[in-house]
Amino acid sequence: MVMFETVNELCLKITCRGGGDFIYTKAGAFIGGECMGPKNYTFTKVMLGPQEGFGQALLGQLTRRITGENLPLMKVEFQGDSVTYYANDQQHVVVYKLEPNETISIESENILAFSRECKYGVRFLGQGVISQKGLATSTLTGQGNDSYVAILVDGNPLVLSNIQSGATLEADPDATVCWIGADPTLRTDISWRNFIGQSSGESYMFEWPPQAPATVIIQPEERTSGVDVSMDGRASGSRPSAQRRLY
Numbered sequence: 001m002v003m004f005e006t007v008n009e010l011c012l013k014i015t016c017r018g019g020g021d022f023i024y025t026k027a028g029a030f031i032g033g034e035c036m037g038p039k040n041y042t043f044t045k046v047m048l049g050p051q052e053g054f055g056q057a058l059l060g061q062l063t064r065r066i067t068g069e070n071l072p073l074m075k076v077e078f079q080g081d082s083v084t085y086y087a088n089d090q091q092h093v094v095v096y097k098l099e100p101n102e103t104i105s106i107e108s109e110n111i112l113a114f115s116r117e118c119k120y121g122v123r124f125l126g127q128g129v130i131s132q133k134g135l136a137t138s139t140l141t142g143q144g145n146d147s148y149v150a151i152l153v154d155g156n157p158l159v160l161s162n163i164q165s166g167a168t169l170e171a172d173p174d175a176t177v178c179w180i181g182a183d184p185t186l187r188t189d190i191s192w193r194n195f196i197g198q199s200s201g202e203s204y205m206f207e208w209p210p211q212a213p214a215t216v217i218i219q220p221e222e223r224t225s226g227v228d229v230s231m232d233g234r235a236s237g238s239r240p241s242a243q244r245r246l247y
Contacts, residue, residue, distance in 0.1 A: 001016070001017050001018055001021060001146060002014055002015065002016050002017075002021050002023055002078070002115055002146060002148070003015045003017075003146070003148070004095045004097075004113070004115070004148035004149075004150055005095060006093050006094070006095050007085065009092050009093065009156075010087055010090055010091070010092060010093060011031070011085050011086065011087045011093060012029075012085065012086040012087065012093050012095070012112055012113060012150045013083060013084075013085055014076075014083070014084050014085075014086070014113070015082075015083050016041070016078040016080075016081060016082050016083075016084075017081055018080075018081065019040065019078050019079045019080040019081065020078070020079070021077075021078050021116065022075055022076060022077040022078060022116055023075075023076050023113055023114065023115050023116060023148075024046065024073050024074070024075055024076075024113060024114055024116075024120075025073065025074060025076055025086055025112060025113035025114075025150075026071065026072065026073065026074075026086075026088060026111065026112055026113065027045060027046075027072035027073060027074045028072075028074070029074075029086040029087065029088050029112060029113070030043065030074075030076070030084065030085070030086055031085050031086060031087050032084070032085045033082060033083060033084035033085060034082065034083050034084075035080060035081060035082035035083070036080075036081065037080075040078065040079040040080035040081075040082055041076055041077065041078045041079065041082050041084060042076070042077050042079075043074050043075070043076055044074060044075045044077070045072075045073075045074050045075075046072075046073040046074060046075050071108040071109070071111055071138070086112060086113055086150070087112075088112055088152055091152045091153060091154060092152070092153040092154070092155060092156060092157060093112060093150055093151070093152065093153075094150070094151040094153055094157055094217060095148060095149070095150050095151075096148070096149050096151065096180070097142075097146075097147065097148055097149075098118065098140065098141070098142030098147040098148075098149060098180075099142055099147075100142050100143065100144065100145070100147070101141065101142060101143075102141070102142045102147075102180065103139050103140065103141040103142075103180070104139065104140050104141075104149055104178055104179070104180045105123075105137045105138070105139050105178060105179055105180075105183070106137065106138055106139070106140065106149075106151065106177065106178035107137060107138065107177070107178070108138045109152070110151055110152045110153070110177050110178060111138065111140075111149070111150075111151070111152070112150040112151065112152045113148075113149075113150040114140055114147075114148065114149045114150065115146055115147060115148040115149075117142065117143050117144035117145075117146050117147040118140040118141065118142060118143065118147045118148070118149060119140065119141045119143050120138065120139070120140055121138070121139045121140075121141070122137070122138055122139070123137060123139055151177060151178060151217065152177075153177055153217065153219045154219045154220070154221040155219055155220040155221055156220065157177065157217050157218065157219060158217070158218040158219075158220065159215065159216070159217055159218075160215070160216045160218065161214070161215040161216070162208055162210060162212075162213055162214065163181065163213045163214070163215060166210040167210065168207065168208065168209050168210060169184075169207070169208040169214065169216060170187075170205045170206065170207050170208075171184075171205065171206045171216050171218050172205060172206070172218075172222060173186070173204065173205070173206050174222040174223040175218050175219055175220070175221065175222045175223075176206055176216065176217075176218055177217045177218060177219050178216075178217050179208075179214045179215065179216045179217070180214060180215045181208075181212070181213050181214030181215055182208060182212035182213055182214045183212070183214075184206035184207055184208050184212070184214070185206075185207050185208075185209075185212075186204060186205070186206065186207075187204065187205045187206075187207045188204045
């Protein structure tokens with residue numbers, strides 16, 4: 001049995017009781033650990049992917065390569081009680097526990113770690129023509145009672161939800177880290193002003209109407225915009241995020 005929790009906002013703490021379990025984490029993210037007696041956890045580079053079976057893992061690897069959702073992973077196996085810690089470039093860490101059959105849609109670069117009870121996949125989004133959010137998104141679906149996901153965020157995260165309020169949510173795709181619930185629609189607002197360099201800088205948005213309930217995590221830093229439609233050559237987004245700068 002494993003449990004995820006955040007330490008000092010910037011670190012992930014994973015507690016394992018009893019051994020015989022494993023998790024997946026971003027390769028090289030381990031920063032420290034402790035256990036009684038000799039070291040009882042091991043690290044193994046994941047060559048193809050977290051999917052079970054060679055065929056599924058190979059197909060998943062090809063899909064991630066094509067869509068740009070590739071993520072270098074390592075498998076951490078526990079043989080006894082231990083506490084291990086993980087971090088990435090001083091980014092903030094958010095821990096979310098998925099309910100059975102609940103799915104989080106997240107860009108691969110924002111994944112720090114997930115437990116064995118999460119089913120990993122990639123699916124097509126189609127928003128990447130005008131946004132660095134990409135043509136696809138990674139998904140993690142809970143398949144048990146200990147389905148943990150550790151999420152990387154540039155800065156303190158903002159969490160919006162319309163599940164109880166029934167409100168309409170909007171988020172900049174370049175600042176959106178992940179969402180749990182319904183998929184957004186893409187709303188665009190491109191006019192002649194964009195072509196003469198008078199864009200507001202907010203020409204496209206993710207939108208969740210009241211009939212699309214979701215919880216959305218947003219970071220206070222935008223990825224660089226995918227397409228520049230102005231005459232003055234100024235990109236409508238900001239500089240690449242910390243995740244992008246790592247590659």
